[in-house]
Every structure is written in structure tokens, then in C-alpha cells.
Amino acid sequence: MGLSRILPRRLRAEVRLHQHNRQNRLGRVSQSAQSWYQITNIFPEALFEELRSSLANCPRLTRNEGAWRSGSALDGRSLMAGGGGLPLQYLSSNAFTSRIQGETGLSLTMVPEADVNRLSLLFYSGDPDRETGAVGVPRPDGCGWHVDGNIYLGQRWAGILTLKESTFDDVSKLELRPHGTTTTILRQGLENSLILFQGDHVSHRVRDLVSGEKRFVLSLLMSDNPIMTWNLWLRRYQRRVNRMFYGL
Numbered sequence: 001m002g003l004s005r006i007l008p009r010r011l012r013a014e015v016r017l018h019q020h021n022r023q024n025r026l027g028r029v030s031q032s033a034q035s036w037y038q039i040t041n042i043f044p045e046a047l048f049e050e051l052r053s054s055l056a057n058c059p060r061l062t063r064n065e066g067a068w069r070s071g072s073a074l075d076g077r078s079l080m081a082g083g084g085g086l087p088l089q090y091l092s093s094n095a096f097t098s099r100i101q102g103e104t105g106l107s108l109t110m111v112p113e114a115d116v117n118r119l120s121l122l123f124y125s126g127d128p129d130r131e132t133g134a135v136g137v138p139r140p141d142g143c144g145w146h147v148d149g150n151i152y153l154g155q156r157w158a159g160i161l162t163l164k165e166s167t168f169d170d171v172s173k174l175e176l177r178p179h180g181t182t183t184t185i186l187r188q189g190l191e192n193s194l195i196l197f198q199g200d201h202v203s204h205r206v207r208d209l210v211s212g213e214k215r216f217v218l219s220l221l222m223s224d225n226p227i228m229t230w231n232l233w234l235r236r237y238q239r240r241v242n243r244m245f246y247g248l
């Protein structure tokens with residue numbers, strides 16, 4: 001197909017994405033993108049335990065204490081280079097995408113490896129000063145209500161695979177607000193499950209942890225058309241987020 005036929009289609013997709021992000025900033029989201037799923041038993045039990053213990057004490061976590069989010073994170077490249085690399089390859093496999101499709105009907109793939117958000121490790125603690133040696137921590141670990149930005153031409157699906165959530169609550173610290181209604185997720189059965197939602201349409205938060213609580217998760221980024229935008233403004237936005245989360 002000639003460039004003259006492809007280009008208009010690409011430009012229309014770029015304009016749509018740009019408008020979508022502008023609407024997001026105004027708090028307007030699509031009512032047809034409010035579905036979410038929980039897929040249980042992602043890894044076989046023995047492999048899950050191995051993965052969880054290898055990632056529990058990851059040494060290269062970057063700490064972030066912003067106005068709306070406090071916690072630690074490890075970007076995808078460092079994560080794959082570390083101890084969990086081998087079991088994590090399953091998340092890039094056809095077997096995994098087939099499982100997602102079988103459970104949800106969605107045809108999603110992971111975004112390209114160049115994106116450090118493709119797969120990352122997020123860590124929240126109720127005692128961040130004790131855990132990290134940080135002095136004068138201004139707020140407990142958690143993340144306020146927000147929707148994500150999208151830098152892909154296709155739908156942006158966020159996946160949260162809980163490795164450990166050790167809290168005093170019956171429900172997860174992760175909460176979603178599809179159609180404006182706060183939805184809680186039972187903590188029982190949460191570990192080794194994947195919560196999948198369109199993070200640029202479904203508002204979400206992580207309630208603040210309190211002393212004695214701990215939570216760490218894998219964050220996945222998937223799309224039905226993982227083509228990164230040409231829009232320099234959106235790419236700059238993503239670089240700012242990456243700097244904040246991972247210090248990159």
C-alpha cells in the first residue's frame with residue numbers, strides 16, 4: 001500500500017489520540033471503555049512463589065514521593081535483567097495472550113520492549129521510612145484517583161498482577177471507579193491474579209498503606225494496536241512520568 005494511502009489513516013489516528021488525551025485532562029472518559037476483568041492463577045503456583053521471592057527484595061527500586069503518588073518502582077528493562085527474568089518471559093508469550101483472549105475476548109499484546117512501562121515492578125509500604133531509610137517522608141505510600149495518559153494508537157489496557165498484598169483490609173488497596181462508582185476487589189484470591197482495565201478511561205487509585213502493611217505488584221501495559229504515537233508532546237509527557245516513576 002502506498003504512503004499516500006497510509007498517511008491519512010495514520011494522521012486521523014494521531015488526531016483521535018491527541019483529542020482523547022485532551023478530553024482525559026478535562027476528566028471526560030468514554031462510557032464504552034469502563035469494563036474491567038480479574039483473571040486468576042496467572043502463574044502455576046510453584047513458579048509464582050519462585051517469582052515472588054526473587055522480586056521481594058529487589059535492590060534497585062527507585063523511590064518516588066510526589067503529590068499524588070508515593071512508592072517505589074523498578075522499570076521493565078532493569079526488571080528483566082534481574083532475577084525474575086525467566087518466569088516473566090511467560091507474560092510476553094503467545095500462551096499468555098491466548099489466555100487473556102480466552103478469558104476476556106480481547107486481542108491484546110504487550111507494548112514494545114522500548115517502553116519501560118511494558119512491565120514494571122511497583123512497591124508500596126506502610127513504613128517507607130523504615131524500608132528505604134528515607135528521612136521525613138511527607139505522605140504514606142499510595143496513589144490518588146487518576147486516569148492514565150495514552151501514547152498508543154490503540155486501546156491502552158493496564159494490568160496489575162498482584163504478587164503480595166499484606167494489609168489489614170478485606171479488600172484490595174487498588175480500587176477502580178468504572179462509570180463513576182467505586183468498586184472494591186476482594187483481597188482473597190487477589191495474589192497471582194491480573195486486574196485488567198483501560199487505565200486511561202477507568203479512574204483508579206491505591207489507598208494509602210498504614211504501618212505494618214506491604215504491597216508489591218507487577219504492572220503490565222497492553223494494547224490492541226501497540227503503535228506508539230508520533231506526537232512529540234505526548235512522548236514528552238511519557239518521559240516526565242518515567243522520570244518520576246523510575247528516575248529515567
Ligand SMILES: [Fe+2]
Binds near residue numbers: 199
Ligand atoms: Fe495509573
